[in-house]
Amino acid sequence: GRIDLIPSRFSKIPQLFKSGAIHIDATFIQISPPDENGYACLVGVDVERQAMETAHLVVGEINAKAPRIMGDTLVHMDEFNFFVESAEPPLYIPRWPVEDVFLKIAANIAAVVEDASCVSFGIGPLYEALAVQLTTKKNLGVHSPFFTDSLMDLVQSGAVTNRYKGVFRGKCAASYLLGSEKLMRWLDRNPLVEFQPEDVITDPKIIGTNDKTISILPARKIDLTGNVALHTGKGNVTAGPGNVQELFIGASLSKNGRTIFGLPSRNRKGLPNIVLSVDNLPFQFTNRESMDLVATEYGVAYLMGKTMRERAQELIDIAHPDDREELVRQAKEAKLLYADQIYFPESGHLYPARFICSHEFKGGLKVLFRPIKPSDEEKMRDLFYRFSDQAVYSRYFTSIKTMPHKKMQEYVNVNYRWVMSIVGVVEAAGTEKIIAEARYARTKQDAFADVAFIVDEDYQNMGIASYIFELLIRAAREEGIKGFTADVLASNKSMLKVFEKAPFPVQTVLSRGVYELTIPFADA
Template sequence: MNWKQKIIDPDIVMKKIRPGMSIFLGTGVSEPRTLVKRLMSSNSRKLVDLELIQLVNFSDTISLKTLDSHKYRLKTFSSGNMVNKAITRGLVDLIPIRFKRLHRLFESGLIQVDVAFIQVSPPDDSGTASLGISIDVARAAMEQASFVVGEINPKIPRIFGDTFVNMSEFDMLIYSQDDPVYFERWETGPAFDRLASRIASLIQDKSCIAFSIGPLFESLSKKLVNKHHLGVHSPVFTDALMDLVKSGAVTNLYKNVSQGKSIASYAFGTPALMAWLDRNHLVEFQGIQTVFDPVNIGKNPGFVAVIPARKVDLSGRIVLHHGRGNVISGPMELMDSFLGAQISKGGRIIFGLPSRNLNNHSNIKPSIKRYHNQLGFEESIDMVVTEYGAAMLNGLSIRERAQAMIEIAHPDDRMALFNRAKKKNMLYPDQIFLKESSHLYPHEIHEQQTFKNGVKVRFRPIKPSDEEQMRRLFYRFSDEAIYYRYFYCITTMPHSKMQEYVNIDWNHTMSVVGLVGEPGEGILIAEARYLKGESDLMAEIAVIVDEKYNNLGIATYMVNLLLKLGKERGVEVFTATVLFSNYKIMKVFKKACPNLKSEREDGVYSITMPVGHADGGG
């Protein structure tokens, strides 16, 4: 039978519907809008007590008004757009479930489908069409339904992968009279650009990334264009992701699932994206049972899922977005990404949010109890990023988490958060906070260097939340090393002393720490600082390195870094006092500044290093 003989008017389709039927609707962007509009607007007495099944709803065809008529009831698996209000009013049945398990629900018949409305691309000469821009459980719904209707839309791209169906699988066909649900590109801004820069610095070459929609991803794609050999294993494909692939940063060569191809289940974007996806051999769409499978996700090394957060509290609990701007919006829907990241070698989940919302109120809260759509399981939250930095929460106590979260809040909000944290006994009663330092913290200092034996060290300014790591570093030193540093034997370094050391007055002091290991799992192994004297032109310098990492060139690098930073900040001369027997640090100073001057008296060298004439090398 020629498939064109199945083409009929939508009204004929409506006459086939009976009261009490369950109707599966194509999801999100692939919603068959002409059929749904005709269903919603019909006054037929037969079109009552109907159950509509749709995984994610984004269009305006199903409204609160039509649901309120009680002719139809929507069953969905993800909150978004209109659905949130409808759920609150009891007009929508929300089934919380992990996306990976959805396919099994349909295949087993636990979710019963009588009718399937499916949007497809125009068929080719062999009668084969593409499910196009939404590959979830459409196949399972078609297999279970006794009545399957295809809506042919010429604006639906033919996308490779597990997307093709034959016209023989449809009982009836109609031509679409409506455009697909398009998404305009999101406007971004300076805060999102800075936030994206922070996140991009945490994504390594050869990582496998997962994207969603929203302003964060518009900015992030621009910040990732200089990466190499990225892979894509993502729930959705967007215009921003298209730009990243076109930049050459994505090659998919280091993936183990669909190597050489970017894979997704949904496309959300503009007509330009749809045109680019059409017959594009770089992209494949697979069902959610493949894309959301934690095992498949975990097979890809370096899997990184970036998830926009709405709010976060001082203990690391997350509030997720809901509504049109969020595709995967519920805690259960994120579980597959969490499990996949845990399986993936070097995998991680990064939660990102601006420090303040559009009303200029802090997005970091003492508590998030009053907010809906909480993620929970804060013990699994490793990393939260704002435009002011990254809070690495893995392995931290509640007190340490509170410190780390305060440090990435907007500078003007930190004092209030600090005071609330003390009242809630999240911080020590004697905890100190230097308000002025919040605005002076030198965020721009961020470097990485590879030393002998391939040891990679990341350098950044010290933070108050480094207190515990600095204490651990102190207790790893030998008595001799402590004597060289402090000129007398110190046996303890309690909180009262160490917190004074890590809370920096950046007007007079510069302190840089070195860390080894991946971000979020880094161990602090070195610190160098200078402290200005009575004159801003002169400063005393000191450097300490974990003895396990001696003789690699780390100390020399840090001294050179301080020389450069001091010069930029108007320091002309560094001074140091060195014991005669501490030949190692003398060697470091001479290498960094060959023309230094030294005077020896009573077994102690007094060192003078002209900053402007230092070697400045690494």
Template sequence: MGRSKKFDWKKILVPPEDALTKIRPGMTVFIGTGPAAPLTLMQSLLEYDGRNVRDIELVQLAIQGNVILSVQDLKTYNYCLITFFSGFISSQTVKSGLVDMIPAYSSEIPELINKGKVSIDVAFIQITPPDSAGYCSLGVAVDVAREAMNKASLVVGEINTDMPFTYGDTFVSIKEFDLLVNSTNKQVPYKRHKVSKQMKKVAENVASVIKDGDCLAFSNSSLFEALGPQLKDKKDLGFHSLYFTDAMAELVKSGAVTNSRKTPFRGKSLTSYALGSKKLMKWLHRNPLVEFQGTDFVCNPIFIGKIPQFVAIYEAEKVDLIGGVAFPRTGSVITGPGEVVDFFQGAEASEEGCTIIGLPSRNINGDSNILFSLMDYPNQLRIRESVYMIATEYGVANLKWKTLRERAQAMIDIAHPDDRQLLMEQAKKGKFLYSNQIFISNSAHLYPTHIACKTTFKGGIPIRFRAIKPSDEEQMRRFFYRFSDEAKFYRFFYSVKTMDHDKMQEYVNVDYNKEMSIVGLSGRPGDQTIMAEARFVRDDRSYYGEVAFLIDDSFQGIGIGSYMLDLLIQLAKELGLMGLTAEVLSDNLPMKKVFEKANYPMEAQLENGVYALTMHFNE
């Protein structure tokens, strides 16, 4: 048999205007999204004066980055734009009827097209030049292009020589196109976001709860630009994300992302879109480390749920006291609830999976990003049950399975210090907090964030330490009731049977002008339990601090007491104290040894079965 004749694709290469003559009034035209937008065809469509191009319905998944159609364009040319997320220009015009929106989960959109729920007559698809075998790549946007091509009666390919040839479900034969046009537009790069000092700290806090081996969903915003450098010391991270960016490429190149712990696609980062610089596009060209698949696969919560340690991370614009989230409405990428729900559901089904929301405590105008209630704030995620953690530059609030009171306390703790008192009063009025809830205004500014650290003790036990917070009230109450009467007596020197709200809120609301309290936490990041607490209270007459400890029985004898004493010594010196004192029962020898190991001059006087210990800093 002889060789089959090679398809001469140049025979169907036409000027853009010739392709537009095939359109008829009332047709529905699918347009590639974001980096797949066929700009030459779109520009020609707007400039075309043929009477056949009237009453046209345009379908685009979302408008990203450059806005192709303006409000005036839609009015002038009698177009209607259908999208699946109301962002950018469409958010301004949905009510006018110029833009129509289909609320849908991202994973469902391919099925809507396949079943004809969204009819497609014409598909404008951007592609790479064909290879020697006659195959093109869909490049850096593989969403529902294949479904649109299958349904359309007219498929027009716009060949862009700038488009990277990518791997995955990206290959299309040049024979699948009815017409081809050459792109006269350079591919539009996405600028990298600037990172503020506040966002850098937000990213540090987000990174603190990400574990080795986590598989991450990233996006394109300043949070992720800041997060990338914070993750370079992690091991065996993975990517399963709707978007792939410059920051993600840098993490892959750093070795932090290996994708070695996820299946399928082991060793590959999975995505549907790439948004970034020319440098990123060059790196993606024929790069086998990145796999492009359609949104029905990438956004499928059932598939995501099978990935262990899946972490869905998003940047928010506003949040409220009980875990409500409103996503940004401006920027190069708009995050919509339809996308987020898919990834959040997957994260909830994932073994050790979680969701993290990050945002600065205030916006650039100085307004609080944490509100009492979002009410009718646009672009909301209304399933608070799916929000595990929210991070600002002031810490991480763990909300999963917490009561409304615990959520409100945790959110106030990570608000800007100057906004906490108002939020506290609003929460009291709204019955989220008790009417007698304590608030020490000075403590919000004096909280010693610098003392936070993580250390591994004997037996490979990792413990995180930080200063106590008002939101620790419920955890501290449970911690107290885990102790035997004997252990409580060692701590308080009298029998303490109960620790109700009034007592415990006084205990966790610390005036950092004269008192310091440190807690030790064990367990997975974001789901940790208090297992130790140490504090001192300054004596204003002697300028010494009186020390007391509580350490869970199962964590004693591994060095935690000595470590926490060193932290207290550091804090006491910062407050200008002369030393520390403690009263220790004579049979509590382990605690006495903790003080003896501190290598400071110490006096010990025994009276009535109690050692009075005095540690001096300046001798």
């Protein structure tokens, strides 16, 4: 009750001052000590100059410890009516401790941030963790409303060069300075960081001039349709849907831009952050038709271009494992999922994330390999329908024309112990595209598992099959499996070559045009 907020987009605040919609009688501006020519530096650039231009009374608070920051910051002493000297240091903001859950979320976000991307940071533990996880990137740019200690760390790591930015090239661009005394000392006369007014930094059109802009935003909760509830309360008084909207639109205007919402799967009270609906929560961001990526500690959900059913499946797959069964039940009742949708409650806990890895193949093709998920149903169906009739026959030993939901959902829902499936994924048009799949299956009594795999015909002869096969061998050996068996058509020469390259001897028997293969691991 001590303040009365005026909802507004950040970039529109200067215009509200100039138009008189927000009337300013007096403004108090903190500045650095003046130089010999009578020029001082603003400590904040956001809307201070516009406030000075419209206020009847302008008071300069001279702070001996204020840094001289670069950019649109110079003001002359003649622009002030009065001065006071501050005996207090500038307002320092302590750093947030980084919990393990945020490091995992940040690692998942970092996995989709490409080299030469332009990032935008806010304040809070998510960004502290991102500064750690993004240090291996190259030639990042920074165009951000806030410049904080975490961004300072990222710049000092060498990951930031600002070489490929479309505006303020070679420099970080920001509007707010929020951080520690160490940050303010580092920014003093530092030409690597340029501070510009709010209507410049948060203007979506200007944000969009930077290619591969990545707007990374914290969320409080998200529902299964893609609506987001933002944080409220301490530390978030000035943040809201308006600010998020500008960053969101800016990223959408950027060539190859992305927006990523990050949140833990559960809050500090142990309650789910991925829920059926956020309709009862304040501070909603309801631009769900343009939602792109959502990350938790359990992975990344790709929402762009997905149906409501696919979105629900994607989000359930990154919810806390103990919450997924109930979310499936609620989604069925809400008719977001098919009534016959199956779900193995133990699969969330058994998901073998340790097998997630990436590899670069011929021609610079980058492929992500990971265990299959229930939300891969449509992606696997797309892979099936891209196959020629011959490829389908080689894989399934019969002619199959359709792959209905009932059959495909059984295929993608595995328990990772008796059945293991690893898929190869590339990013296409902002979403995931499965180009390869390998799996083994066995019963509890079997020492050997039956193995099969297939690669999209557009991606064959690149080494993908051999790579995914080796991943499957590793997974099988960890489960105590003694070897693989496989049936391969004699005409399927490319698949036979993959088995021949395996690190274990292959025993073959030809029967009626089919090679029956046995690959014992112990003989290696």
